[in-house]
Amino acid sequence: MSAESPSTRDSYIENSVPAFRHREPFSQLLEDLQVKGWSVQDNFFSEDFTTELMIEAARIQTDYMLQAGVGRKQDHRVLLDVRRDHIQWIDPDDAAIRKDFLNAMEDLRVALNRRLFLGLFDYESHFARYDEGAFYDKHIDAFKGQGSRILSTILYLNEDWQDGDGGELVIYDELNPDIEIGRFLPKKGRLAVFLSECFYHEVKVAHRTRHSIAGWFRMNSTTGKSLDPDQ
Numbered sequence: 469m470s471a472e473s474p475s476t477r478d479s480y481i482e483n484s485v486p487a488f489r490h491r492e493p494f495s496q497l498l499e500d501l502q503v504k505g506w507s508v509q510d511n512f513f514s515e516d517f518t519t520e521l522m523i524e525a526a527r528i529q530t531d532y533m534l535q536a537g538v539g540r541k542q543d544h545r546v547l548l549d550v551r552r553d554h555i556q557w558i559d560p561d562d563a564a565i566r567k568d569f570l571n572a573m574e575d576l577r578v579a580l581n582r583r584l585f586l587g588l589f590d591y592e593s594h595f596a597r598y599d600e601g602a603f604y605d606k607h608i609d610a611f612k613g614q615g616s617r618i619l620s621t622i623l624y625l626n627e628d629w630q631d632g633d634g635g636e637l638v639i640y641d642e643l644n645p646d647i648e649i650g651r652f653l654p655k656k657g658r659l660a661v662f663l664s665e666c667f668y669h670e671v672k673v674a675h676r677t678r679h680s681i682a683g684w685f686r687m688n689s690t691t692g693k694s695l696d697p698d699q
């Protein structure tokens with residue numbers, strides 16, 4: 469008998485493009501998170517699946533994208549000296565490959581809760597495009613005890629990304645955010661995951677257009693008095 473969850477098996481078989489390359493897609497990622505709180509995996513999804521997502525990313529026209537901002541809800545501001553990417557949120561009602569992506573991340577959410585008891589409640593995500601010259605200064609995705617974002621994910625979609633193309637994700641040490649602990653090119657199929665409250669990170673200036681899907685697994689911060697909407 470296989471130990472995998474039924475939902476993983478279902479999405480492996482039923483998606484038009486299978487999301488995962490094999491039947492134990494999460495084990496290394498879960499182990500890394502348990503040991504060090506972050507993980508970078510190459511070829512996390514099947515090649516065809518990532519290609520479909522890249523085609524989708526390239527189709528989004530600038531008119532339908534937002535200049536990304538900083539802060540949530542009423543604190544939201546566009547600060548061009550801090551970040552320069554354009555984004556488009558993925559909607560739970562979206563169809564086709566976007567839906568398949570959300571389903572695959574739902575499988576990951578269930579696996580994370582089962583293995584690591586993270587209590588992840590939902591997932592919000594957006595396509596992001598960094599044009600030549602765009603960057604995102606060093607920042608943290610959630611402040612301790614304040615945010616509902618628990619785990620950050622970024623899937624990179626860029627074919628043939630070379631050293632000189634810039635746009636690296638830099639991750640800083642949890643205890644001493646002055647120390648760089650990892651630097652990763654945004655290569656097609658690479659997935660970066662880290663605890664949102666623990667790791668400062670930054671996107672270096674991109675020297676060509678850089679596509680990705682950034683997302684956050686969240687806990688449920690809705691209380692009887694106030695609703696905690698996504699985005």
Ligand SMILES: O=C(O)CCC(=O)C(=O)O
Binds near residue numbers: 596604636669680
């Ligand atoms: O694209 C990346 O490598 C990181 C993006 C990021 O840090 C964010 O959107 O919060």
Ligand SMILES: [Fe+2]
Binds near residue numbers: 607608609620669
């Ligand atoms: Fe971030």
